[in-house]
Amino acid sequence: MEIFLQQLVNSLSVASVIILIGIGITLIFGLTGIINFAHGEFLMIGGMTTWLVVSNGGGFIIGLVAAVLFVGLLGFVLERGLFRLTLDRPMNGFIISLGLIVVLQHFVIRFWNSYQKSIPEPLSGVWEIGGVQIIVMRAVVVLITAVVVAITFFGISRSRYGLALRASVADQETASLMGVPVRRYITGVFIYGSMLAGLGGALMIALFPITPFIGSTIVVRGFAVALIGGLGNVAGAVVAGLVLGLMDGLSAGYGLPEWTEAYSFALMILILLLRPNGLLGGTAGPRAV
Amino acid sequence: MSLLEVANVDTAYGAVAVNRDVSLSVAEGEIATILGPNGAGKSTLMRAICGLLKPKRGRIMLDGHDVTGLPPDRLAKLGVVMVPEGRRIFADLTVRENLRLGAYSREDQGEVEADIGRMESYFSILADKRSAKGGELSGGQQQMLAIARGLMARPRLLLLDEPSLGLSPLMVREVQSVIIDVRKNFGAAVLLVEQNAGLALSVAARGYLMQSGKIVLASAIADLRDSTLMRELYLGGGKRPPIKSRDVETL
Amino acid sequence: MSNSETMVDTAPAPATPESEVKVAAGAHLTLVERLIMPTILIVVLFGLPWFHPGYRLLSLATSTGVSAIALYGLAILVGQAGIMSVGHAALMGVGAYTGAILSRDLGMNLWTALPFAAIFSALAAGLVGLPSLRVGGHHFVIITFAFCGLLAIVLTNGGAFTGAASGLDIGAIAPLFGVSFGKLQNVYLLVAFFVLASIALTWLVMVSRYGRTLRSIRENEKLASALGIDVRFHKIVAFMLSGAFAGVAGILQVYFLQHISPELFGAFPSVYIALMVMLGGPRMLYGPLAGALIVTFLPEVLNLDPIDARIAYGIGLIAVILLLPGGVMAGLASLYRTLRSKVARA
Numbered sequence: 001m002e003i004f005l006q007q008l009v010n011s012l013s014v015a016s017v018i019i020l021i022g023i024g025i026t027l028i029f030g031l032t033g034i035i036n037f038a039h040g041e042f043l044m045i046g047g048m049t050t051w052l053v054v055s056n057g058g059g060f061i062i063g064l065v066a067a068v069l070f071v072g073l074l075g076f077v078l079e080r081g082l083f084r085l086t087l088d089r090p091m092n093g094f095i096i097s098l099g100l101i102v103v104l105q106h107f108v109i110r111f112w113n114s115y116q117k118s119i120p121e122p123l124s125g126v127w128e129i130g131g132v133q134i135i136v137m138r139a140v141v142v143l144i145t146a147v148v149v150a151i152t153f154f155g156i157s158r159s160r161y162g163l164a165l166r167a168s169v170a171d172q173e174t175a176s177l178m179g180v181p182v183r184r185y186i187t188g189v190f191i192y193g194s195m196l197a198g199l200g201g202a203l204m205i206a207l208f209p210i211t212p213f214i215g216s217t218i219v220v221r222g223f224a225v226a227l228i229g230g231l232g233n234v235a236g237a238v239v240a241g242l243v244l245g246l247m248d249g250l251s252a253g254y255g256l257p258e259w260t261e262a263y264s265f266a267l268m269i270l271i272l273l274l275r276p277n278g279l280l281g282g283t284a285g286p287r288a289v
Numbered sequence: 290m291s292l293l294e295v296a297n298v299d300t301a302y303g304a305v306a307v308n309r310d311v312s313l314s315v316a317e318g319e320i321a322t323i324l325g326p327n328g329a330g331k332s333t334l335m336r337a338i339c340g341l342l343k344p345k346r347g348r349i350m351l352d353g354h355d356v357t358g359l360p361p362d363r364l365a366k367l368g369v370v371m372v373p374e375g376r377r378i379f380a381d382l383t384v385r386e387n388l389r390l391g392a393y394s395r396e397d398q399g400e401v402e403a404d405i406g407r408m409e410s411y412f413s414i415l416a417d418k419r420s421a422k423g424g425e426l427s428g429g430q431q432q433m434l435a436i437a438r439g440l441m442a443r444p445r446l447l448l449l450d451e452p453s454l455g456l457s458p459l460m461v462r463e464v465q466s467v468i469i470d471v472r473k474n475f476g477a478a479v480l481l482v483e484q485n486a487g488l489a490l491s492v493a494a495r496g497y498l499m500q501s502g503k504i505v506l507a508s509a510i511a512d513l514r515d516s517t518l519m520r521e522l523y524l525g526g527g528k529r530p531p532i533k534s535r536d537v538e539t540l
Numbered sequence: 541m542s543n544s545e546t547m548v549d550t551a552p553a554p555a556t557p558e559s560e561v562k563v564a565a566g567a568h569l570t571l572v573e574r575l576i577m578p579t580i581l582i583v584v585l586f587g588l589p590w591f592h593p594g595y596r597l598l599s600l601a602t603s604t605g606v607s608a609i610a611l612y613g614l615a616i617l618v619g620q621a622g623i624m625s626v627g628h629a630a631l632m633g634v635g636a637y638t639g640a641i642l643s644r645d646l647g648m649n650l651w652t653a654l655p656f657a658a659i660f661s662a663l664a665a666g667l668v669g670l671p672s673l674r675v676g677g678h679h680f681v682i683i684t685f686a687f688c689g690l691l692a693i694v695l696t697n698g699g700a701f702t703g704a705a706s707g708l709d710i711g712a713i714a715p716l717f718g719v720s721f722g723k724l725q726n727v728y729l730l731v732a733f734f735v736l737a738s739i740a741l742t743w744l745v746m747v748s749r750y751g752r753t754l755r756s757i758r759e760n761e762k763l764a765s766a767l768g769i770d771v772r773f774h775k776i777v778a779f780m781l782s783g784a785f786a787g788v789a790g791i792l793q794v795y796f797l798q799h800i801s802p803e804l805f806g807a808f809p810s811v812y813i814a815l816m817v818m819l820g821g822p823r824m825l826y827g828p829l830a831g832a833l834i835v836t837f838l839p840e841v842l843n844l845d846p847i848d849a850r851i852a853y854g855i856g857l858i859a860v861i862l863l864l865p866g867g868v869m870a871g872l873a874s875l876y877r878t879l880r881s882k883v884a885r886a
Contacts, residue, residue, distance in 0.1 A: 029678075033678060035681060037811075085862060089819045090678065090778060091677070092862075092865065093679065094678075095861050096857075098626075098814065098815055098857070099853075099857035099858040100854065100858065101854055102815075102854035105850075105853035106847050106848075106850040108674075109847055110848065156854050160389075163382070163390055164390065167382060168384060170382070173373075174373060176340075176360065176361040176362045176365075176378040177341075177365060177371050177373060178362075178390050178391055178393045178438075179361075179362045179365035179366055179393045180362055180390075180393055181362045182362070220682075220807070223682050259693065260688055262689075262694070265516055265686040265690045268682075268686055269683055269687070269690075272682075273671055273675070276675050276679060287845060
């Protein structure tokens with residue numbers, strides 16, 4: 001039982017990172033229809049930024065903040081300079097994102113190297129609660145993610161901006177008729193999603209070492225989460241992220257670890273075939289009207 | 290000076306020309322209508338006026354200021370609000386949220402709650418269904434919501450694109466009285482595009498007849514109704530449009 | 541979702557699909573001009589060994605050829621039918637592993653295994669294509685990516701049957717009609733032959749009625765359906781055709797390298813293949829070949845180290861997509877047309 005609970009907490013920390021990526025993707029993909037496969041690289045760069053700061057003597061928190069800000073900036077620059085040009089033909093945005101993956105990954109490899117990077121545990125220690133050993137850092141990751149998710153969720157469901165965003169995801173044209181400056185929301189969502197990815201990267205490197213190639217494995221999870229949960233549906237992304245994260249974590253502990261990735265792939269394909277709009281419903285895409 | 294002035298506007302979708310040399314105007318607080326059969330280019334013109342389509346030629350002026358080519362969100366802030374064809378209600382947002390969104394462009398966000406209350410008392414259905422999702426309403430109810438949503442922006446000019454489309458005769462009469470009230474209670478001018486000649490002729494003061502993308506007749510409503518051109522082109526010759534006097538509120 | 545909303549904007553200068561094909565087929569060119577490209581192609585393709593290229597160059601050329609064969613299959617899917625897929629490497633993998641396993645377990649050689657490789661890949665492609673009938677283009681692209689990942693995992697975990705992570709080895713190509721394939725030169729010529737065949741087959745598809753049908757699906761699926769075209773059937777057939785090309789490329793690759801392993805056919809190679817076809821131009825007859833050539837030889841020509849090469853490649857791709865949406869070949873064709881009309885006027 002204790003082992004199960006431990007695995008549960010471990011899986012939750014994995015799920016946390018996936019959720020952060022998934023929220024960014026569901027908002028960006030849901031609003032613009034652009035499949036930015038380079039989103040995973042944003043996470044990688046976030047982690048690398050944190051590593052850079054920490055290995056040069058900075059504290060983890062500074063590294064985390066740096067990651068969030070830098071990747072947010074990166075997202076802004078790429079949206080303005082690149083993706084904005086593909087809003088009329090989102091498929092071109094996808095192809096460009098593939099090129100971006102190559103550029104970003106190899107940039108990092110060129111200036112550092114392709115080996116693993118890691119940082120010392122920012123918070124060491126283990127909590128003992130009723131016989132269950134919980135690694136403090138993992139719990140903190142889950143906590144931080146929970147706070148961010150709560151902020152995002154309430155922001156979207158309660159605030160005026162969240163309302164405008166939800167309307168834009170559903171029907172861009174009509175939202176603009178109401179006075180919503182949709183282009184600005186697109187930029188905003190790109191920045192926010194990138195910041196979340198940067199945060200995810202910082203949290204990830206706090207838990208395990210990362211290589212310049214982790215982006216690619218993470219990004220498919222992120223899209224699986226967004227599609228399963230329903231595009232533009234933040235709550236859906238959270239639920240889907242929990243499911244996938246739990247599957248990942250538990251299969252690593254109990255099932256066949258080599259097939260871990262296959263589960264999320266298979267689940268995603270299955271759900272897309274049965275319920276193309278996701279489990280909890282979402283937009284079919286910006287052109288659905 | 291008119292509130293809205295459209296001067297020599299050409300529109301096109303890609304290489305396909307739709308409107309040619311269209312000129313019209315709407316005065317402050319006036320109800321004007323554009324009539325014409327299906328495919329005449331009325332909706333395309335509306336899209337140009339509300340900013341969804343950039344005219345290939347010509348100018349659109351609001352209060353004497355050139356607003357040609359401005360995007361819809363800018364125009365909404367300037368007081369030009371479109372109630373689109375087919376309602377385009379946000380199906381997954383509640384009725385209240387739809388209304389609140391209508392007020393997005395307003396500077397005085399503090400007044401929005403009060404206005405929602407006003408809408409709910411004017412359109413009783415909105416009060417009843419305030420927490421229902423937009424998609425759960427019937428066609429007629431959605432039309433009321435769409436108009437209310439447009440009014441939430443406190444527009445100076447309300448653009449109505451085919452509000453009677455798909456509605457039962459009973460609902461059409463309701464739409465008719467709402468349009469007349471828009472001028473009385475909400476002080477907005479209205480530009481109404483309609484295929485339903487009876488509705489349009491019963492609420493508007495002036496009208497334009499459009500055919501194949503061009504304005505072929507522009508006059509006061511009474512003259513429009515009596516014109517032979519109108520009868521031949523639009524109504525298929527013969528009788529006057531069937532408006533029963535008891536359905537019409539005196540203007 | 542209809543294909544036209546998700547199709548990649550690769551339209552070259554002529555606006556309508558039919559004029560596009562006529563231009564590709566060279567309708568506006570004189571007979572002599574129309575023969576230039578095929579002539580150069582045949583001369584360079586088959587004449588290469590006689591120019592005494594080094595081993596390295598010949599090897600690269602062979603590798604380019606193998607990629608090009610697969611790319612032509614993808615071009616039929618992406619360029620003609622308008623369906624984007626990043627799962628093509630997986631289909632090559634099916635062909636390659638079919639060849640390797642048939643050789644190991646049933647003693648079959650390249651010649652006897654080739655049809656099986658093509659067929660199995662075609663079947664796998666049909667399977668991958670099934671979800672595209674239900675799901676829109678954007679979602680479908682992600683599914684193709686997932687399929688690739690799945691295949692790589694299946695291959696890695698296949699134990700002794702698939703050779704697991706270390707992969708499988710294979711012997712050399714058996715002699716045919718007395719021609720031995722021990723020397724790289726002959727392997728190269730064999731691949732060159734298949735490249736030519738791919739180009740010819742693609743050309744046939746483009747100018748035939750079948751191609752017209754595919755393009756009408758690409759432009760406006762609803763309209764095509766309303767006109768009585770069985771969209772679902774044709775989509776699956778397009779997939780299977782593209783799969784067959786990939787299968788042939790795959791089995792040629794395994795016999796060329798004499799070794800294969802799962803990571804050659806995973807998600808990333810698939811992405812590179814999609815990039816190659818987009819770079820060259822999926823709707824142009826020589827687009828796929830151009831894409832393969834550029835990607836393989838540009839780093840050599842510019843003498844870049846592999847990492848810088850990749851960066852340049854990525855940046856180049858982004859630039860091409862933004863500036864020349866039809867791919868490099870579309871840009872060149874457009875340039876040629878402009879020069880030609882300038883000369884004609886002078």
